[in-house]
Amino acid sequence: NAGVTQTPKFRILKIGQSMTLQCAQDMNHNYMYWYRQDPGMGLKLIYYSVGAGITDKGEVPNGYNVSRSTTEDFPLRLELAAPSQTSVYFCASSSPAGGYTFGSGTRLTVV
Amino acid sequence: AQTVTQSQPEMSVQEAETVTLSCTYDTSENNYYLFWYKQPPSRQMILVIRQEAYKQQNATENRFSVNFQKAAKSFSLKISDSQLGDTAMYFCAFMKQNPGQNFVFGPGTRLSVLP
Numbered sequence: 355n356a357g358v359t360q361t362p363k364f365r366i367l368k369i370g371q372s373m374t375l376q377c378a379q380d381m382n383h384n385y386m387y388w389y390r391q392d393p394g395m396g397l398k399l400i401y402y403s404v405g406a407g408i409t410d411k412g413e414v415p416n417g418y419n420v421s422r423s424t425t426e427d428f429p430l431r432l433e434l435a436a437p438s439q440t441s442v443y444f445c446a447s448s449s450p451a452g453g454y455t456f457g458s459g460t461r462l463t464v465v
Numbered sequence: 466a467q468t469v470t471q472s473q474p475e476m477s478v479q480e481a482e483t484v485t486l487s488c489t490y491d492t493s494e495n496n497y498y499l500f501w502y503k504q505p506p507s508r509q510m511i512l513v514i515r516q517e518a519y520k521q522q523n524a525t526e527n528r529f530s531v532n533f534q535k536a537a538k539s540f541s542l543k544i545s546d547s548q549l550g551d552t553a554m555y556f557c558a559f560m561k562q563n564p565g566q567n568f569v570f571g572p573g574t575r576l577s578v579l580p
Contacts, residue, residue, distance in 0.1 A: 385565040396469075396556050396570030397510075404565045412567065442508060448565065456510040 356380050360445050360457035367435040367464045375430040375460050377445030383455075385448045386428040387412075388420065390441040391459075397444060403428055435464045467492045467559050469571035477577040478547045485532075486542045486574050488557030494518075496562040499533065499540045504554040504573075513555070516540065518562075547578045 361376045389397035399412030403422040419431040445457040478484035501513040516524045532541045557571040
């Protein structure tokens with residue numbers, strides 16, 4: 355039972371580069387989320403999705419885009435990387451009953 | 466909007482002793498959930514304990530228990546018989562009761578268990 359799988363685990367980007375953080379879950383959860391965690395802080399919501407084809411902004415969406423073409427996958431896209439996007443990114447999913455599962459995180463550094 | 470406050474950025478405790486981490490929150494909701502998550506250096510987010518706001522009884526999970534004061538909007542975590550493996554960041558989090566809701570996290574408390 356893999357749960358929530360995030361790739362890559364680490365990445366260094368140059369300013370202005372683009373990349374996609376992958377997230378996949380195998381629990382058939384409708385709800386999926388992307389959070390970012392800055393050093394010494396709690397997690398903040400970037401985007402979330404309540405089902406395939408439906409996405410919505412969270413607290414800190416600027417500089418990011420998401421898509422949800424399938425129930426399993428919820429990729430996060432950074433189009434023009436900036437140093438302010440240096441952070442640890444967590445994907446999560448949940449069921450209607452509230453069972454919440456986090457991925458293991460992606461550490462992104464923008465230089 | 467909901468907010469979660471953890472007023473203790475860092476704490477330390479001797480092994481086998483008891484420590485209490487504080488959390489307060491602000492919400493106009495009547496039904497919600499509260500959580501404590503542990504984040505060790507591996508970065509994994511590990512659920513420690515969960516409390517439903519409609520339950521008056523405080524949640525307990527082995528050495529971990531909470532003191533939930535709904536009127537005061539307080540949700541403290543007590544760790545008994547502290548172990549070296551308890552060293553981690555601890556985050557208090559709030560979630561509305563409706564399905565598909567996201568967490569609102571506090572800033573965290575870094576706990577060090579000393580041998």
